[in-house]
Amino acid sequence: MNPSEYQPEILETEIQSSWLTEKAFSVDVDTSRDKFYCLAMFPYPSGKLHMGHVRNYTIADVIARYQRMMGKNVLQPMGWDAFGLPAENAAIQKKVAPAAWTKSNIAEMRRQLQRLGFAYDWDRELATCTPEYYRWEQWFFTRLYEKGLVYKKMATVNWDPVDQTVLANEQVIDGRGWRSGAEVERREIPQWFIRITDYAEELLDNLDKLEGWPEPVRLMQRNWIGKSRGVELSFELDTPIAGLDKIDVYTTRPDTLFGVSYVSLAAEHPISLALGKDNPALATFIGDCKKASVAAADMARAEKLGMDTGIRASHPLTGEAIPVWIANYVLMDYGSGAVMAVPAHDERDWEFARQYALPLISVINDEGGQPADVTTAAYIERGTLTNSGTYDGLAFEDAFEKIASALEEKSLGKVTTQYRLRDWGVSRQRYWGTPIPMLNLEGGGEVPIPADRLPSLLPEDVVMDGVASPIKTDPNWRKFEIDGATCERETDTFDTFMQSSWYYARFTCPDYDQGMLDSDAANYWLPVDQYVGGIEHAILHLLYARFFHKLMRDEGLLSSDEPFERLLTQGMVLKDGAKMSKSKGNTVDPQELIDRYGADTVRLFSMFAAPPEQSLEWSDAGVDGSHRFLKRLWRLVQEAESGAAQTLEAATLDKAQKALRRKTHETIAKVSDDYGRRQTFNTAVAAVMELCNEVSRHDGRSAEDAIVIHEALSSAVLLLAPIVPHISQALYQTLTGEHLLDATWPVVDESALTRDEIDIVVQVNGKVRAKIAVAADADKDAVQEIALAHENVQRFIEGVSIRKIIVVPGKLVNVVAN
Ligand code: ANZ
Secondary structure, eight states, rough: TTTTTTOOHHHHHHHHHHHHHTTTOOOOOOTTTTTEEEOOOOOOOSSSOOOOHHHHHHHHHHHHHHHTTTTTTEEEEOOOOSSHHHHHHHHHTOOOOOOOOOHHHHHHHHHHHHHHOOOGGGGOEEEEEEEEHHHHHHHHHHHHTTTTTEEEEEEEEEEEEETTTOOOOEEEETEETTTTOOEEEEEEEEEEEOOGGGGGGHHHGGGGGTTBSSSSHHHHHHHHHHOOOOOOOEEEEEETTTTEEEEEEEOOGGGGGGGOOEEEOOOTSHHHHHHHHHHHHHHHHHHHHHHSOOOOHHHHOOOOOOEEEEEEETTTTOOHHHHHHHEHHHHEEEHEEEEEEOOTTEEEHHHHHHHHTOOOOOBBBBBTBOOOOOOOSSOOOOOOBBBGGGGGGOOOOHHHHHHHHHHHHTTSSSEEEEESSOOOOOOOOOSSOOOOOEOOOOTOOOOOOGGOOOOOOOOOOOOOOOOTTTTTHHHHHHHHEEEEEEEEOOOHHHOOOTHHHHHHHHHSTTTOOSSOOHHHHHHOOOOOEEEEGGGGGHHHHHHHHHHHHHHHHHHHHHHOOOEEEEEEEEOEETTOOOOOOOOTTTOOOHHHHHHOOOHHHHHHHHHHHHHOSSSSEEEEHHHHHHHHHHHHHHHHHHOOOOOOOOOOOOOGOOOOHHHHHHHHHHHHHHHHIIIIIOOOOOHHHHHHHHHHHHHHHOOOOHHHHHHHHHHHHHHHHHHHTTTTTTHHHHHHHHHSSSSSGGGGOOOOHHHHHHOOOOEEEETTEEEEEEEEEETTTOOOOHHHHHHHHHHHHHHHHHTTTTTEEEEEOOOEEEEEEO
C-alpha cells in the first residue's frame, strides 16, 4: 500500500481482519476493573442492513469505544432477533424454509457489520432461533407456570374463514385476509398470558429511578401502565340477572354521580349475555359488537351504538331508577365491564346520549360558577358541584372523598386503583417461533413439559403452504408421551417479544448450559450501562424487558432491579424530509456507500450530520464532505513529522505555538464532555475539524512547531478514534508507532489552557470600534488605558467629552461620550 494515499478499502479490511483474528473486543468478567456494558437493540435478520441500523450501531459503537479508551472493561455484544413473521412470508414466496432463509440473512448481515468495523465481542453472538437459546425461555415459562404467573384463557384472534387460519394483525388489510382477501372474523380461542399486571405497581414506581432515560419514554411507559384512582360502586337490581343482584361500575369521577343518566354494559357482560338469551334483537346486537375491532382506540372512535335492555337499576345515593343499556364502547376487560354514564361530562357518553336522546344532566359548574353548558359538547373539566344535593359547592377532591365514603357507609362502593395495563398475551398461532412448552392432556387440562425434556424443538426442515403452521399439521410432532400417557404438545409459539425481553442478560453468558443465566456473569455485567435503540420500542419492548428483569430477579437469577441504566433513543434517518423506507422507495444502500467511500466515511457522516436523538437528513454532499475531511486529515498527518512526541518546554514556546497547544487542550476538554455527558457526537466532530483547521493554518517549521503540531494531530486522531477507528488506527501508528487499541483517552493539560493574552472589544457609545489584545491578568486601569490609546477609538472620542468608561473584565470596554 502506498502510505501517502488514503485507500480506505484496503486499510479497513486489513484492520478488520486483524481485529477478528486477535479477538480484539473479546472480554471476560474482571472484578478488579470497572465494567461498561454497551448495547444496541439487536436486529431482525431481514436480509441487509439499512441506514437506520448503521446509525443505531455506530452510535453504540462510538460510546463503547470511548468507554474502552476511558479504561473500562467494555462489553459490546451482537446477535439476532431471529424469529418472526417475515421469515414465513419469505418462505412462501421464495420456497425456502424459514430457518435456512434466516441463517443466510444472518451470514450476510454479520459480514456487513464486520465491514463497518463495530467493536463487538463476536464470541458472544447469539441467535434467538437456536435451541440453545430458546430452551431457557421455555424453561423459564414453565417456572412462571409453577409460580402461578402464567395462565390460559379465551381471547380473541383474527380468523380467516377461507384459509381456515389465524392471522396476525399485520396480515389483516382493510379487514380482509392478506392472502385470501376474505373478510376476517373474530374468534375466541384459548391463549396463554403472563401476569405483568402483578408487577404494574413496581414497573410504574421504578420509572422514577431511571434518571438516565429520556423523559418522553418514561412518560409513555407511565401512560401505558395507566394507573388511575377511582371508585367502584354498585347499582342494585330488583331481580337478579345471571345470578347478579347489582351492576358494578368503575369511575374516576365519582363527583359526577348525580349526573348519571343511564348505566351501560359491555356486549360480553354476563348480564348482557343472559338478557340476549330470550331477546333475539339484543342477541343480534351483541353478535354485531363482537365482530367489530377489539382495539380500544378503534372502539373509542367507532360510531356509538347501543340498545336499551328495558331493565332498571337503582342509583346508589338517590335510589332513582336508572335505565340499563348495552353499548359498543364499553370494554369487557377494563374495570368491571360496565360504566355509569354521565353524558354531560364524558365525551363518549355525550355522543351516545345524543344518538339515543338520553338526558344530559349538568352537575359541574364552569369557570363562571354556573352549571356548565353541555348543549354542544361534554364539559370534562373538574369544577365545583351543582345539582348534587348536599354535595353542591364542593370541589373535586372533597367531593370525591365525601361521595366515596357515603357509598362505603351504604356498602355500595369503595375506592380502588385500576391499571390500563393488561396481562401479556404471548400465544401466537404461527410456526416460526419458540414452541410454547406445554402439553394438553387428553382429558383436558395441561401440564408443562418437564425441564429434563426441554427444549421442545421446532422442526426446521419444513415446507410452508401459506395456510397452516407446519407444526399444527404434523401429528408426529404434536404427539408426546409423559408417564406412559399420550398427550399433545401445544402448537402455538411465543410472541417474539419474549426473546427480546432477556437477550441482553443472556449476552453475559451466551454459552452457559447449566441454566438460563450464570448469575456471577449476569451480576458483574448487568445492568446494561448504555442501551441504544429506536423510539418505536419506547413502550412494549422496554416494558417487557423491564418486566422480565424483575421476573428473573425474583427467580434468583440476578440481583438488580432494572435492566437498562441509561437509554439513548436515536432519531430517524430521513431523505427529502421523509423516513427512509423501502415502501417509499427512498432508501440509500449502506453497502454501496461503504464500497465507494469506506466504512469510516459512512460512520463519520452518520455521527456528524445530526445529534443522535434527532432525525438525520440524508445528504450526498454531506457524505462527500465527510470523505474529504478524512482525506485531508490523512494528508496532514503524512506531512507532519513522525516520531514519538517529545516533551515540551512550555516556557520556550512562542505565541502561535502556545495558541495551538491551547486549542488542542480546549478541544480535548470539549470533546470529552460531548462524548461522555452530552452525547452529542456531531459537535465533537466539529470541534476536531476546527482543531485540524488550526493545524493547517499553523505555518511555523521549527522543532517546537513540529512538536505542537504532533500533539495536536495525535490528539485529533484519538478524539476521532471512536467514530472513525480504522483511519485513526493507521494514523496513530504513523504518528506514534503505537497501537491505537492500547491508547487511552487524551488528558487535558490545564496549564495549556491559561491564556497570556485575551482579546477585548472596545465600544464607543455601544458601537464596536476596536479589538485589543491585553495581558490576561491586566487590571481595569491598564485595560482602559490601552483601549483609549487605540487609534480608531481616538477618532471617535476626539472633540467629545467622555462621561463614563465601563470595563467588563475579560470581555469589553464601553466608552460613553457626548
Ligand atoms: C363516569 C364518568 C364521568 C367517567 C365522567 C369519566 C368522566 P381511566 O381514567 O382510563 O381509568 N370506564 C370505566 N370502565 C370502562 C369500560 N369497561 N369501558 C369503557 N369505559 C370505561 O377511565 C375511567 C373512566 O372510563 C371511568 O370513569 C368510566 O367513565 C370509563 F365525567 O365514569 B367514568
